[in-house]
Structures are given as C-alpha cells and as structure tokens.
Amino acid sequence: MAFAWTNDLATGNAKIDTEHKELIDIIGQLIAACQSGKGREEMLRTVQFLEQYTVRHFANEEALQRQYNYPDLQNHLQYHAQFRETVKNIAQRLHTDGASVQLLAEINTKVAMWFTQHIRMQDTKVAAHLKQNGVI
Numbered sequence: 001m002a003f004a005w006t007n008d009l010a011t012g013n014a015k016i017d018t019e020h021k022e023l024i025d026i027i028g029q030l031i032a033a034c035q036s037g038k039g040r041e042e043m044l045r046t047v048q049f050l051e052q053y054t055v056r057h058f059a060n061e062e063a064l065q066r067q068y069n070y071p072d073l074q075n076h077l078q079y080h081a082q083f084r085e086t087v088k089n090i091a092q093r094l095h096t097d098g099a100s101v102q103l104l105a106e107i108n109t110k111v112a113m114w115f116t117q118h119i120r121m122q123d124t125k126v127a128a129h130l131k132q133n134g135v136i
C-alpha cells in the first residue's frame, strides 16, 4: 500500500503541515523503493534524513508550543523525545547490522504509523491551540 499525504493529516497550521508532508513523502519513497527491490539503499538515505528531521521539526514545533503556552507541552515533549530515541535506535542498528526486513518493519510501525497517529492525536490539538491564539 502506498504511504502518502492525505487531507485528514492536515492540522491547519501551514508551517507544521509543510514539515509533516516532508516526512510523509520520504517514507512514501522508501516504501515505494522497497516494493521495487531498492529498499536497502533507500533505507540509509531515509534514516539519515529522519535523524536530522526529528531534531529540526520537533524543535520548530516545540518552539511554537512554548511561544504560545501550549498547555500540554510537557507531555508533547515526552512524545517527541521518545520518537527521537526510536529513530536513534533504528539508525544505530542500521549502521551496525545493515538494512534488514526487521528494520523496515520497524520504520513502518514505529516511525510511519507512530507519526501519522501523533499528527492525528496530538499535533491537531497543538494547531487548534495556535489557531485560537491567532496563528495559522
């Protein structure tokens, strides 16, 4: 099944949505590459991207939450920290053991599915809070 951006993932905040699309796109490319037998090379590229992305995107999102006193900030910081750990763990294993079906499965569940779930459950709440404060 293709993994791609759908409108139900929109939080309504332009900056957050643009950054979310970047991650959805790169995971979609990885899944497409795996389906055409080019998964191994693509996995390295994707995981390198994820390591940088989690730092950059989460920092941006957290800065907005701080700036506008998002009430659930502490929990949200923890969700992000856990996800960064997941990505770090996957990256380490990719470097030591190489690409595997097991790692791909983890990217699918612990990264792709986690992320879409997080957008739906958490980031939509952040965007609603920002909107209440006049940020679109």
Ligand SMILES: [Fe+2]
Binding pocket: 061, 076, 080, 118, 122, 123
């Ligand atoms: Fe978030």
